[in-house]
Amino acid sequence: MKQVAVFGYGTVGSGVVEVIDRNSAVIEKRVGEKLNVKYILDLRDFPGDPNESKVVHDINVILDDPEVEIVCETMGGNEPAFTYSKNALLKGKSVCTSNKELVANHGPELLKLAKENNCNYLFEASVGGGIPVIRTINEALTAEIIDGITGILNGTTNYILTKMDREGAKFDDVLKQAQDLGYAEKNPEADVEGYDACRKIAILSSLMTGHYVHFEDIYTEGITKITPEDFKYAKALNCTIKLLAMSKENNGSYYAMVAPFLIGKDTALYNVNDVFNAVFVHSNMLDDSMYYGRGAGKLATASAVVGDVIEAAKNTGKNLPIFWDDTKVNLLGIGEVNRSFLVRVKEAECDKKEISAAFGEVTYVTDAGVAGEIGFVTPMMKEKDFEAKLNNLSGVIGRIRLDK
Amino acid sequence: MKQVAVFGYGTVGSGVVEVIDRNSAVIEKRVGEKLNVKYILDLRDFPGDPNESKVVHDINVILDDPEVEIVCETMGGNEPAFTYSKNALLKGKSVCTSNKELVANHGPELLKLAKENNCNYLFEASVGGGIPVIRTINEALTAEIIDGITGILNGTTNYILTKMDREGAKFDDVLKQAQDLGYAEKNPEADVEGYDACRKIAILSSLMTGHYVHFEDIYTEGITKITPEDFKYAKALNCTIKLLAMSKENNGSYYAMVAPFLIGKDTALYNVNDVFNAVFVHSNMLDDSMYYGRGAGKLATASAVVGDVIEAAKNTGKNLPIFWDDTKVNLLGIGEVNRSFLVRVKEAECDKKEISAAFGEVTYVTDAGVAGEIGFVTPMMKEKDFEAKLNNLSGVIGRIRLDK
Numbered sequence: 001m002k003q004v005a006v007f008g009y010g011t012v013g014s015g016v017v018e019v020i021d022r023n024s025a026v027i028e029k030r031v032g033e034k035l036n037v038k039y040i041l042d043l044r045d046f047p048g049d050p051n052e053s054k055v056v057h058d059i060n061v062i063l064d065d066p067e068v069e070i071v072c073e074t075m076g077g078n079e080p081a082f083t084y085s086k087n088a089l090l091k092g093k094s095v096c097t098s099n100k101e102l103v104a105n106h107g108p109e110l111l112k113l114a115k116e117n118n119c120n121y122l123f124e125a126s127v128g129g130g131i132p133v134i135r136t137i138n139e140a141l142t143a144e145i146i147d148g149i150t151g152i153l154n155g156t157t158n159y160i161l162t163k164m165d166r167e168g169a170k171f172d173d174v175l176k177q178a179q180d181l182g183y184a185e186k187n188p189e190a191d192v193e194g195y196d197a198c199r200k201i202a203i204l205s206s207l208m209t210g211h212y213v214h215f216e217d218i219y220t221e222g223i224t225k226i227t228p229e230d231f232k233y234a235k236a237l238n239c240t241i242k243l244l245a246m247s248k249e250n251n252g253s254y255y256a257m258v259a260p261f262l263i264g265k266d267t268a269l270y271n272v273n274d275v276f277n278a279v280f281v282h283s284n285m286l287d288d289s290m291y292y293g294r295g296a297g298k299l300a301t302a303s304a305v306v307g308d309v310i311e312a313a314k315n316t317g318k319n320l321p322i323f324w325d326d327t328k329v330n331l332l333g334i335g336e337v338n339r340s341f342l343v344r345v346k347e348a349e350c351d352k353k354e355i356s357a358a359f360g361e362v363t364y365v366t367d368a369g370v371a372g373e374i375g376f377v378t379p380m381m382k383e384k385d386f387e388a389k390l391n392n393l394s395g396v397i398g399r400i401r402l403d404k
Numbered sequence: 405m406k407q408v409a410v411f412g413y414g415t416v417g418s419g420v421v422e423v424i425d426r427n428s429a430v431i432e433k434r435v436g437e438k439l440n441v442k443y444i445l446d447l448r449d450f451p452g453d454p455n456e457s458k459v460v461h462d463i464n465v466i467l468d469d470p471e472v473e474i475v476c477e478t479m480g481g482n483e484p485a486f487t488y489s490k491n492a493l494l495k496g497k498s499v500c501t502s503n504k505e506l507v508a509n510h511g512p513e514l515l516k517l518a519k520e521n522n523c524n525y526l527f528e529a530s531v532g533g534g535i536p537v538i539r540t541i542n543e544a545l546t547a548e549i550i551d552g553i554t555g556i557l558n559g560t561t562n563y564i565l566t567k568m569d570r571e572g573a574k575f576d577d578v579l580k581q582a583q584d585l586g587y588a589e590k591n592p593e594a595d596v597e598g599y600d601a602c603r604k605i606a607i608l609s610s611l612m613t614g615h616y617v618h619f620e621d622i623y624t625e626g627i628t629k630i631t632p633e634d635f636k637y638a639k640a641l642n643c644t645i646k647l648l649a650m651s652k653e654n655n656g657s658y659y660a661m662v663a664p665f666l667i668g669k670d671t672a673l674y675n676v677n678d679v680f681n682a683v684f685v686h687s688n689m690l691d692d693s694m695y696y697g698r699g700a701g702k703l704a705t706a707s708a709v710v711g712d713v714i715e716a717a718k719n720t721g722k723n724l725p726i727f728w729d730d731t732k733v734n735l736l737g738i739g740e741v742n743r744s745f746l747v748r749v750k751e752a753e754c755d756k757k758e759i760s761a762a763f764g765e766v767t768y769v770t771d772a773g774v775a776g777e778i779g780f781v782t783p784m785m786k787e788k789d790f791e792a793k794l795n796n797l798s799g800v801i802g803r804i805r806l807d808k
Contacts, residue, residue, distance in 0.1 A: 132544030140536030293693030
């Protein structure tokens with residue numbers, strides 16, 4: 001019997017207990033022995049809960065119990081999760097987490113600690129919920145050099161953008177609906193401003209490079225300014241708008257960013273709708289591959305945590321190498337990256353000669369059906385050159401990047 | 405240094421040598437030491453080839469060399485690949501293969517032999533080329549009970565169907581083009597009749613159930629009878645036609661089949677086009693997930709073989725459990741499965757009263773634009789009941805299953 005403790009009995013933590021219970025037979029087959037949740041650490045009591053008797057308030061009960069080999073950290077946030085995770089690893093207990101904040105902030109330090117203590121720090125559930133993208137990068141695409149990752153990594157914003165696309169609805173209205181349905185938090189900032197996706201692409205970028213990509217260095221733009229008119233242009237271009245989190249090799253350097261992008265109907269990410277997530281990977285032998293599924297939700301995320309628990313249980317006393325050291329990656333500024341843009345300008349102020357002089361041969365979007373304005377798509381150009389020229393252009397309403 | 409031998413220096417075998425050479429640094433980092441191809445077994449000589457000196461014609465040179473820990477079996481077919489694989493495993497050498505024929509036929513026996521000899525029989529490349537679907541099932545979705553797998557598992561037929569959809573072209577014409585481009589074999593039977601997809605879904609079904617699903621038990625229907633008119637109906641229904649290989653739990657039993665299906669625009673498999681493959685998995689905690697990429701091609705397939713070599717090299721002397729025993733699964737006949745169908749009938753012989761009496765409330769497809777005929781979609785019904793009623797209906801031109 002392998003004894004497990006769960007730190008935090010919230011949505012994901014209670015999901016972990018449920019998955020271990022409901023799929024106990026298949027888990028036992030894979031581990032070779034039974035998994036048992038011995039303790040649940042939480043500040044609260046849970047009177048009447050079937051696992052009430054497992055709840056403890058003092059972490060030392062768990063840390064000092066040598067029977068507990070594996071801890072699931074499903075508390076979220078930096079502290080006390082960071083201190084608790086360190087203390088568990090120092091005791092040689094593997095930690096399996098869904099905490100993207102902590103992994104993005106302190107991944108290399110916790111991985112080092114796991115290595116020094118012959119145990120594991122595993123974090124499949126921190127990115128893409130139940131989609132096994134971390135394991136794919138670390139254990140499946142091992143013969144590959146990955147040079148690009150593009151993900152739809154946030155279910156809330158993808159739900160909102162899908163609804164806006166299908167219904168022509170406004171951002172604020174759809175956000176309100178999403179909040180009523182429980183798909184968006186009351187304080188939606190972390191999702192709609194792209195901060196959540198930013199942590200996740202920081203983790204994936206670190207695994208891609210083998211070094212430390214800090215989330216604070218990643219250019220991040222949310223979806224709050226996307227309008228129904230933007231979607232009219234998207235439709236006219238046979239596109240939709242998705243919040244993409246990307247990290248790419250660019251002439252020997254890397255850049256990373258989170259922003260809304262126009263993507264075409266014929267792309268694999270186009271049909272990733274509602275709360276689904278997907279991670280598109282480019283590597284030098286396999287070329288394109290994509291991993292798709294539920295990026296959030298109690299059982300999907302918990303299943304990823306339990307998958308890590310099984311991995312840890314099968315490898316007691318053995319550190320599984322994860323290549324992510326603490327050397328900081330100096331990201332290329334996104335101003336240096338070439339791309340093309342959709343620009344919307346007021347019809348009354350639109351001067352096609354001025355536009356040609358600034359951006360070269362643009363393509364006008366004539367059938368978007370938005371009164372009083374004109375749209376055009378620029379050729380590929382450096383983002384910093386584009387921005388400089390856009391600042392000098394009259395009547396600009398907005399711009400969106402194209403991913404192609 | 406880990407010494408490797410390659411059995412068969414054809415497309416995939418030479419790809420394996422190329423991947424190990426080109427990505428040697430990243431592979432060395434992951435294995436912890438260098439991988440070296442010491443021998444290449446082939447009947448032919450390769451004068452002038454950079455690896456000419458590694459070519460041997462006698463398998464015993466490899467079997468008797470204790471330095472060789474891992475063998476890549478990229479010969480294809482049953483014999484001599486089966487005998488060679490057995491002999492390598494008996495010597496404690498792990499075998500990594502792309503040979504779907506052999507895995508589908510003798511998987512359980514070879515896995516047992518690997519276990520008995522403390523080595524591994526790994527076959528990621530046998531299904532979905534470079535898409536890491538085998539590792540996902542065996543090592544990532546370990547906390548899940550998988551109850552359904554639906555795949556687009558053959559690149560040739562997917563290329564043909566994509567072209568037919570986009571261009572309104574005829575099967576024979578597109579097949580000819582595909583042969584000219586090298587996407588289809590001169591003898592295309594294994595692809596277009598669904599036999600290749602059948603072997604692959606047999607392997608996935610075996611891993612899903614943990615037991616032995618024999619490919620000969622799987623109902624298999626190819627795409628040779630699909631016409632441009634079928635695609636007109638597909639468009640009218642907001643669908644396309646894909647060759648699906650599926651294996652599903654159905655009231656405690658399993659059924660498996662390969663056949664062309666109408667699938668809707670809003671499904672994740674809809675945008676899997678050209679030579680790309682994808683595997684859609686349903687499991688009890690994660691719900692839906694999908695794995696997408698190049699299902700064939702020299703380097704993509706070779707990369708999957710080398711991924712297995714890395715896994716074997718990291719686990720010398722240790723058998724990694726793969727749950728696939730030799731207990732035969734008695735598949736449910738597909739006649740017992742409920743689904744709905746598109747039926748095309750000659751307009752002159754169409755009797756709507758007769759149709760209602762046979763199939764109940766059908767939906768007529770009025771805007772397919774095919775002269776002289778009428779199409780309708782049946783409600784969900786058991787396939788055997790449908791077939792019995794279809795046999796008695798006047799003027800039937802054809803039928804296609806819907807997947808929904």
